[in-house]
Amino acid sequence: MSTNSDLNLDYVANLARLALSDAEKAQFAHQLGDILHYVEKLKQVDVTGVEPMAHASPVFNVWEADVARPGLPVEAALRNAPAQRQNMIVVPKVVE
């Protein structure tokens, strides 16, 4: 397992699409350093041959019939949109 200094906040914040202020970066570097140091203890556990567990429910491969059903009406789906026009969500231009 890695050491605390491996957390590159600028790199990870960009991956997470999260603009952090300098004050937040300083605070998080310290706090996340503590937490990453704490989780280092998992290195002590022998996990040789152990299957990873994704969730606890004894349910796998759930299939549904391929039948069309009504979805949310357009007005309901757009009700919370930050900007909309002609039944579409307005976003800034993404292609030049």
Place this chain on the structure above:
Amino acid sequence: MANDLIFQSAARLAALLAAGKLSSVELLQSCLARTKAVDGRVKAFNSYDEAGALALAKAADARRAAGQARGPLDGIPVGLKDVIAVEGQPLTCSSRMLANFVSPYDATVTSKLKAAGAIPFGRLNMDEFAMGSSTENSAFGPTANPWDLTRVPGGSSGGSAAAVAAGELPLALGSDTGGSIRQPAALCGIVGLKPTYGLVSRYGLAAYASSLDQIGTMAHTVEDAAMLLGIIAGHDPRDSTSFKAEVPDYRAGLAAKKGPWRLGVPKEFFGAGLDPEIGAAVKQAIEFYRKQGCEIKEVSLPLAAEHAIAVYYLIATAEASSNLARYDGIRYGHRSAAAKDAIDIYAKSRAEGFGAEVKRRIILGTHVLSSGYYDAYYLRAQKVRTLIRNEFTAVLRDCDALLSPTSPVPAFRIGEKSADPLAMYLTDIYTISVNLAGLPGISIPCGFTGAGLPVGLQLIGRPFQEADLLAVAHAYESAHDWHTKHPVLS
């Protein structure tokens, strides 16, 4: 009339409604009056829709008058943590990100409440996106503990716990990812039940950590928690982890199932860090069961005790970083006015919309899933999770339930732990492994500290055996009067 209804159990209110001695409108008016009198100090509610709830109460009274009542909870208000969708109502998750969001549909649990005639009432405060153990991470300000307004109610379902404890509502729903129902229930002196993962549909529950999240019930009594569970449990095709289990009559099971039971006491859950007054109260509860003829066995859960918090904060933050990617400022939620292009919209909207703890967990989760770290952090945590689950499976082969404290500490002061996230995380030490293993757990009142703060007893059961777990809890509650004691909020 109104004051007599405060702190009454839902079972008692249901009996009054059935006997025609109380109307649903009178009951709701009583809840409204109490809320208006005390919630300025408790701050359990983010909002409530008085007119909408009154219309539902009138409809419930009309059904009952026509002999068409839909069941015992018809006409009884149930508070909802502000993370569970109710069509046409706000769904803020106590976040600036969703401050103006209105649900376009009902969660499955909401549909089930409505089908039973219960009145979904109020949006209850919480830690932002259910991330926290004190309700201090709410963007709308902290909720206070009704037993001591300078202290936290626990979290993340702190608003739900405080509303019930303060007598504002007889019942509430919360969600529990690492203890978020049981811990606030313990700190507020009420009953809080986290069902087995998969028993209650998560459809319409804003996701935090999907492999751990579960909706559950908060109430004055075990019987009330059982009644409400019976309504919200059951298979739902809209949640692919929902289990096709029979839903028994949990309430009837309380009287039908009698001990003696074989009860395990995990020795590691009584070690360093446990408040001595809490340890003493829980040991007295264990003695009660022994005197009832139960076989008390010391059991050992070394990995759960030592590693559950580390495993949880890797898995839960990884899942959160993925789940909360949907809040991008495009389709719904906060959109930054300062953003220039698409990437800028994401980064600035999220920076402005999320609070500090949510940002911390997204950063941590993104880091542990990132290339080069996935195997060392996330995958290893998933493997240790398997070992923790196996530990519980082995112990529960010989025990009907396990007994432990719910929280190592009583309600702490507002601000006491908010600057130290790791110290806050450690308050979930006895509850978190139950979510990792997917088991049902319940916290019930088992005493008070010398300072008058409630203490919770946690009972952990076998998967999908809530009926047994509730019966064990009910046996204790029936012989004690902790649940009849209530905070004074003059």
